[in-house]
Amino acid sequence: MTDLSDLFQQIIVEHNHSPRNxxxxxxxxxxxxxxxxxxxxxxxxxxxxxxxxIADIGFQGSGCAISQASASLLTGAVQGKSTAEAQExxxxxxxxxxxxxxxxxxxxxxxxxxxxxxVRQFPVRVKCASLPWHTLRAALESAAEPVTxx
Amino acid sequence: MTIARHAPHAVPRxxxxxxxxxxxxxLLQTTAxxxxxxxxxxxxxxxKPHSVIARTERYYAAxxxxxxxxxxxxSEHATAAYEDAREKxxxxxxxxxxxEIVFVRGxxxxxxxxxxxxGHTALQAGDEVLxxxxxxxxxxxxxxxxxxxxxxxxxxxxxNSKGELLMDEFARLLGPRxxxxxxxxxxxxxxxxxxxxxxxxxxxxxxxxxxxxxxxAAPHGPVDVRALGVDFYTVSxxxxxxxxxxxLLYGTSARLEALxxxxxxxxxxxxxxxxxxxxxxxxxxxxxGTPNIAGAVGLGAAxxxxxxxxxDAVRAHERDLLSYATGRLGALPEVTLVGTAAHKASVVSxxxxxxxxxxxxxxxxxxxxxIRTGHHCTxxxxxxxxxxxxARASFAFYNTRADVDALVSAVQKVTRVxxx
Numbered sequence: 001m002t003d004l005s006d007l008f009q010q011i012i013v014e015h016n017h018s019p020r021n022x023x024x025x026x027x028x029x030x031x032x033x034x035x036x037x038x039x040x041x042x043x044x045x046x047x048x049x050x051x052x053x054i055a056d057i058g059f060q061g062s063g064c065a066i067s068q069a070s071a072s073l074l075t076g077a078v079q080g081k082s083t084a085e086a087q088e089x090x091x092x093x094x095x096x097x098x099x100x101x102x103x104x105x106x107x108x109x110x111x112x113x114x115x116x117x118x119v120r121q122f123p124v125r126v127k128c129a130s131l132p133w134h135t136l137r138a139a140l141e142s143a144a145e146p147v148t149x150x
Numbered sequence: 151m152t153i154a155r156h157a158p159h160a161v162p163r164x165x166x167x168x169x170x171x172x173x174x175x176x177l178l179q180t181t182a183x184x185x186x187x188x189x190x191x192x193x194x195x196x197x198k199p200h201s202v203i204a205r206t207e208r209y210y211a212a213x214x215x216x217x218x219x220x221x222x223x224x225s226e227h228a229t230a231a232y233e234d235a236r237e238k239x240x241x242x243x244x245x246x247x248x249x250e251i252v253f254v255r256g257x258x259x260x261x262x263x264x265x266x267x268x269g270h271t272a273l274q275a276g277d278e279v280l281x282x283x284x285x286x287x288x289x290x291x292x293x294x295x296x297x298x299x300x301x302x303x304x305x306x307x308x309x310n311s312k313g314e315l316l317m318d319e320f321a322r323l324l325g326p327r328x329x330x331x332x333x334x335x336x337x338x339x340x341x342x343x344x345x346x347x348x349x350x351x352x353x354x355x356x357x358x359x360x361x362x363x364x365x366x367a368a369p370h371g372p373v374d375v376r377a378l379g380v381d382f383y384t385v386s387x388x389x390x391x392x393x394x395x396x397x398l399l400y401g402t403s404a405r406l407e408a409l410x411x412x413x414x415x416x417x418x419x420x421x422x423x424x425x426x427x428x429x430x431x432x433x434x435x436x437x438x439g440t441p442n443i444a445g446a447v448g449l450g451a452a453x454x455x456x457x458x459x460x461x462d463a464v465r466a467h468e469r470d471l472l473s474y475a476t477g478r479l480g481a482l483p484e485v486t487l488v489g490t491a492a493h494k495a496s497v498v499s500x501x502x503x504x505x506x507x508x509x510x511x512x513x514x515x516x517x518x519x520x521i522r523t524g525h526h527c528t529x530x531x532x533x534x535x536x537x538x539x540x541a542r543a544s545f546a547f548y549n550t551r552a553d554v555d556a557l558v559s560a561v562q563k564v565t566r567v568x569x570x
Contacts (some may be wrong), residue, residue, distance in 0.1 A: 004516050008509070008567050013470075017568075039508055039524060040538045062538055065505035065568075125512060 008065065008117030011073075016065035021075035023027040023058040034061075034135030041067040041128055045135045052082050064128050070116055071132035077113055084139050087093070089113075090133050097126050166463035172548050174199040174455070185518030188556045193338050193497055193544030194386045194522050196369055198452070202392055205451035209444045217443055218417055218434070235450030236433070239398050242453045243383060244374040253446050254395035256417065257365040258288040260342050260384035261332070263399060263436060264361055266291035267409040268330060272359075276330050278327045280297040282315055282344070283534060284337040287527040289363045293332060302329075309534070311470030313340035313489040321352050323393060328358040333385075335367035339526035339542060340489030341472075341497030343367075348526060350379040359405065365389055369546060370468060371461045381405045391546075392452035396445030399436070406432035409465045413438040464547045471545045472496040475554045479543075482558070484565050488540050492540070496545035499526075505568050507539035513567055514541075514560035521557070 028046035035042045041063030048056040057079055059071045078086040093113055096105055101121045107114035119129040127149040134147045172178050177197045180187050189197060209231065215224040215234045233248070240248040254260045273279070279293045283306055296306045303329075309319040315333075324331070331353040336343050346362055351362045360383040364373055368385040375383045382405065387396040401409070411418055411429055415438030420428040429435045475498045479485050488499040503512050511523030522542045525532045532539060543557055 004513060007512065013568055064508040066509070123514060125508075128508070129207060 003118070004011070007122055009115045009118060011115040012065060012069040013111060015069035015072040019059075019068055019072035021058050021072065021079075022060065024060060024072065025056055025058045028058075030142060032135050032139035032141040032143060032147060034129055034131045034138070034149075036063075036067075036131055036148055036150045038150050039064070039128065041131055043067065043071055043132050043135050045071070045132065045139050047136075047139050049083070052084075054078050054081055054083070054086060059132065063131075064125075065121060066125050066128040067131050070129040073113055073116065074132045074136060078136065086136065086140060090137050093133050094130065096120065097130050165460040166467055166547075168467065168548065168550055171459075172550075174201070175548055176200060176203070178548060179252040182518040182520065184515055187469045188517075188519040188553045190543040190545065190549065190553060190557060191520050191522045192369065192546040192549075193366055193526075193542065195394070196391045196546055197548070198391055198393070198448075199455050201455050202451045205210070206393060206444050206448040209447045213447075214444075216440055228443060231447045231450075232441070235446040235453075237458050237540050238450040241370050242368075242397070242456070243385075243400050244372070244376055245400055245405060246376065249432055250400055252399040252401065252436045254384075254397045254399050254408070254436075254443050255395055255442070256386040256388070257363055257384040258386075259330040260382075260397055260399035261289055261361065261363065262292045263412040264330075264382050264384075264401075264409075265296045267412050267436075268359065269296035269302075270301055271408070271410055272329050273297070273300040273302045276327060277302045277329045278305050278325070279303075280305045280320075280323055280328050280331045280353075282320070282333050283309045284313060284315070284340055284342060284528065284531055285332070286335055286338050286363065286365070287529070289334060290530070303327075306530075309342075311397060312491050313337065313342045313531075314491045314493075315342070315344055316350065316385045317345065320349070324352055324356045324358065326356060328353070328356055330359045330361065332361045332363065334363045334365075335373075336364075336370070336495045336497075337489070337528075337531075338366045338497070338544075339499055339528040339531050339540065340491065340493040341494040341544075342489060342500070343493045343495055345493075346378045346380065356381070359533065366495060366497070371465060372456070373495075375400050382510060387449040387452065390449075390452055391455060392449035393442075393445045396449050400447075401432070403432070407486065408434075409437070411435050415439040417441075437482070459547065467547060468545060471549055471551070471554065472498070474551050475545065475557070476541060478554055478558045481562065482561060482565075485561065488535050489535065496549075497542065499540040499542045501537055501540055502564055505564055507541045509568075510541045510564050512559070513564045514557065517560035519557050 025046040029049045030047040043061035045059050057075045131149045138147045174196045207325045215228040217229040236248045236251050239251045305323050309314050330349050359381040362380045364383050365386045368390045383400040384396045388394040418438040484503040486501045507523035522537045
């Protein structure tokens with residue numbers, strides 16, 4: 001039995017309502033677009049790298065609460081991290097979202113991002129939570145093509 | 151006793167008993183998320199009565215053979231069943247002849263067929279095709295493709311903020327260059343019923359042919375293509391309680407005879423040599439290859455089922471569902487209705503303040519309520535109303551006021567979850 005309160009945890013609802021780093025950067029060094037056209041989620045992610053470190057990050061876009069909260073949580077989590085650390089975080093979040101419901105999760109290193117764990121019980125919504133993360137990876141790897149998780 | 155026998159019944163049997171009808175649909179007896187299924191996505195696809203399921207099974211179990219080919223008894227039976235379904239479709243649409251009924255995969259294929267065959271013969275550079283602002287993508291994209299190929303121009307008649315076609319604007323956009331008008335009978339995302347007879351009258355006065363996308367109209371009762379005066383009419387079997395992968399293209403004999411074939415292959419020819427091929431008469435001309443025989447036979451059973459209903463009573467029931475749902479959802483302060491035409495089918499699109507439609511869909515799903523959320527293959531309609539997506543409840547005759555109540559309770563839960 002899936003539980004709505006696992007999906008729409010208070011932190012998700014709150015970040016959707018008041019997203020962090022919802023902004024356009026003045027001096028972005030990397031950027032990428034992500035869109036899921038079937039469901040309409042859109043995100044633009046901008047990163048300002050200082051050397052190898054994420055000095056600033058901002059996102060703009062629109063979509064469901066899961067995609068917007070995931071983007072907001074992402075910006076808070078990777079701020080100040082090295083690109084390698086951010087890539088590692090991508091791998092951990094991706095593994096969490098795509099793991100089978102009921103399997104044990106090690107969320108100790110994920111902090112607030114653990115709030116996204118409930119999404120894995122809702123397979124059709126995984127693409128919403130993962131869109132900002134794939135967009136981040138595209139930005140860090142300077143991919144030219146827009147990202148989609150549909 | 152003589153008097154009693156001739157007296158009217160004290161309690162007349164209801165002309166339409168929704169509880170009795172619901173028992174005909176096995177899927178309506180199931181649960182979703184541990185709750186009784188409340189199925190309100192009928193505009194996407196409808197559930198199937200036992201009779202359709204049984205008829206399809208019987209076809210495969212006892213009648214399966216290819217049609218129009220074999221000289222053996224089984225093929226004769228399959229052909230008879232297939233052609234019998236065509237006759238049933240003729241009756242449902244009140245076409246003059248079964249030769250005016252072409253079996254296709256669905257409305258999308260029917261529109262693509264007309265866009266291609268009509269477009270390649272009747273559209274020249276500078277000619278115009280007129281559609282409306284509320285069309286489904288399947289009644290937009292095929293026209294964009296053929297217009298681009300032929301150098302023709304696609305024009306779009308606007309609607310007002312209630313989702314009603316602006317008939318003055320429509321008439322203004324019609325002209326001598328308009329070769330074809332393509333319009334939805336009923337809008338899938340707004341529920342608007344368009345004034346088809348009036349559209350046909352204006353279009354024919356300018357010499358334009360009219361194609362009506364009837365995908366969302368046929369589930370709400372038999373159609374009279376001759377009274378409407380249309381040149382082409384399209385329906386999808388799965389939206390009218392029949393199988394998927396089968397649909398109908400109606401075309402007047404004159405129109406179908408004038409159109410070139412859409413696809414080449416077996417069954418659509420008269421004679422073939424390497425030098426020259428002559429084509430069969432309609433409808434065979436448009437049915438290349440082995441058709442969806444089981445689908446056609448199943449659709450015939452769906453039409454039989456629909457013909458058994460008292461449509462005056464069914465229409466009254468659906469009107470009641472629409473007004474009840476409109477009233478109850480419209481009374482929720484956080485809900486905005488999208489599509490409030492005076493003349494509507496039982497479709498209610500809405501948004502919930504501050505909550506994306508997909509989140510609404512996920513939350514109501516937890517209550518066993520199935521609705522559609524998204525752009526409903528009508529992105530221009532979403533753009534017009536300035537929303538990324540809507541939630542849509544679409545009702546069939548087997549829905550009840552209790553279904554509406556379940557939806558309203560579930561939508562109230564959306565507000566509670568997002569207030570957390």
